[in-house]
Amino acid sequence: MAKRTGEKYQVILEAAVKTFARTGFHRTRIADIAGEAGVADGTVYIYFKNKEDILISLFQNLMNTFVEELKNELLQCQNANEKLERIITYHLTTLANRPDQAKVTQIELRQIDQVINKGISKPLKSYFYLIEEVVEEGKKQGLYRHNLDTRIARKVIFGAIDEVITCWVMSGKAYDLIALRNPVFELLVKGLQ
Amino acid sequence: MAKRTGEKYQVILEAAVKTFARTGFHRTRIADIAGEAGVADGTVYIYFKNKEDILISLFQNLMNTFVEELKNELLQCQNANEKLERIITYHLTTLANRPDQAKVTQIELRQIDQVINKGISKPLKSYFYLIEEVVEEGKKQGLYRHNLDTRIARKVIFGAIDEVITCWVMSGKAYDLIALRNPVFELLVKGLQ
Amino acid sequence: MAKRTGEKYQVILEAAVKTFARTGFHRTRIADIAGEAGVADGTVYIYFKNKEDILISLFQNLMNTFVEELKNELLQCQNANEKLERIITYHLTTLANRPDQAKVTQIELRQIDQVINKGISKPLKSYFYLIEEVVEEGKKQGLYRHNLDTRIARKVIFGAIDEVITCWVMSGKAYDLIALRNPVFELLVKGLQ
Amino acid sequence: MAKRTGEKYQVILEAAVKTFARTGFHRTRIADIAGEAGVADGTVYIYFKNKEDILISLFQNLMNTFVEELKNELLQCQNANEKLERIITYHLTTLANRPDQAKVTQIELRQIDQVINKGISKPLKSYFYLIEEVVEEGKKQGLYRHNLDTRIARKVIFGAIDEVITCWVMSGKAYDLIALRNPVFELLVKGLQ
């Protein structure tokens, strides 16, 4: 049970993003996902343990790619400030360009029990760690003040970006999200100095 | 249906906070709330339309009190900086002192459909507006830079506080939340200058 | 319990005819009847045992008046044929003039359990008996054949009238019911001869 | 939803006739039908929309067979009188031989909302049409008077047969229903002449 590879694995995952984004996690039935994926209901259970497992796998997949790509982006940066800007840009751009993913990440993902949040927090933590590394680097480079609490800085940074995106999703994506890149960066970087 | 006053209305609301915090919104059955409140299942439906109505009413009640009290707090402040500090302090302190409310606000409340979020966004907006007023005031007082985008500033401020509290709740409230008041304030206020 | 007199008894009964006719027996809630009657829910139970009791009492009231008035009508008739015509005319006219009563009698009344039909069959039987008396009289007067089975004749007569009215009610009362008086009479009287 | 074929479809339908006849439509729970059919509660919903859908499907099935068979019977008849007799005989015989069907047709079927009667009236109309055809034929053959209103004649014929059967069912089937064939036929045919 829970075969995690194969062609249908991806097909189901993609059907799930679409369906969750359209219908919402709790209103989505396994049959909806199966239908969207063009497979039988039972087939879903060959690849996933249950509905929550789909949502978590979804997020883990997205997040792994997200962090991997972001790491590559950061290799091109010279210092913490550049890296912070790149993080903000990449985070905003990625979700601006993938509305279904944005909907699932910002809204649907929060609709599951605390217990199961463990499945979410692990891949999320690697992102958190990335941010914290940049903050540390900034402190070493003398760009950010020495007595800055790295943990709290990370929470403020992530909370700010996250809230900005959530507001955008809730607004029905009514404005240009990427345009918020600069003012958010400016606000955060000054706060860190 | 949906009688919004009376002794039992409050009793059920209080039972709901407790039960949602303990069991989680989706795992909570109406029977659980009724049992906790010491009333019959049917009685719940005299006062509330359904389970979601309870959650929304809950939040509206909490939020109204929250904003009302916060407004009073702000009357005692001399300038925007003092007000911003008061907001952060009040927000952190309130949720630190009411663990059930914190759990419901930070976790359970996000577990309902986007559609129903309307019931949540209205009272939330009055809090957002309060923050934006303070930012505006700070700009007028020359404390914050003139080209600061008030909307974005508000999102960063709220997002930061919200994330800090969510992390604390997810950690099982393992540390002193109120202690984060100063570093968060410092970070934000510098960002606004 | 089940006080069968008083001003409110009549008020509730009238409210019930209206409500049953409008909403249908099973979809009608006691609260609807109480509301229509302008009394409290509980008051209904001072005068009636339960919802079925209301429907039965309703029918008994209507039927008693119906039979009483019909008896008077028949006093003015010279022979069985005249009486039969009067029965048909009176039956059709009465229900044509009282749409709510027609709806309740032809449709709603049939929506209760066989067991409770006892409450209905008693007043109905006095109508049946009236018809049978007329058939017998016709036989004695040499108007109807001697070997006519009175019971069966009554069933055919009542069945014919009843079906004619039911069709009219189901059609949404789209045509003149009373106009069917003559052809129905003709058909039946010839059958009896 | 509402798969209208398959082995279980028939099994559930047969269980429903039995259960409705025994317990009455409104007192019958889906669980009772499922139990009688030897399937799970949920299985019923694979084949039927809801309880009313079962009752209607039931009647449509019975009525289709009824009309089909009756049409075949009528092929063997020479004239309208023979056909009328065959109709009466067939109608009485069929229900006399299938007590459950009789109970459901005469009693339970009348216990549903007017709105839903639409599902009933369609198959019923094909029976009505059959009767009217015979009346027309009789008029053409000079057996029945020319000025006879076909519609009304049909109502009287159907009403008579229907009432005769209903009385028999209500009596607890205490006498020989088929024996009423001749007197009913005689009464009706004379009425038509």
Place this chain on the structure above:
DNA sequence: GATGAATGAGAGTTCATTCAT
């Protein structure tokens, strides 16, 4: 007698999950 808030049993319906094919 009248009220109407409170009761709580009851049933329909959904849908995640299983498993024989």
Place this chain on the structure above:
DNA sequence: AATGAATGAACTCTCATTCAT
């Protein structure tokens, strides 16, 4: 591996009826 019919536990919500005031 894939299917999809069948399962049956779970849970919301309704509403007839009661009874303290």
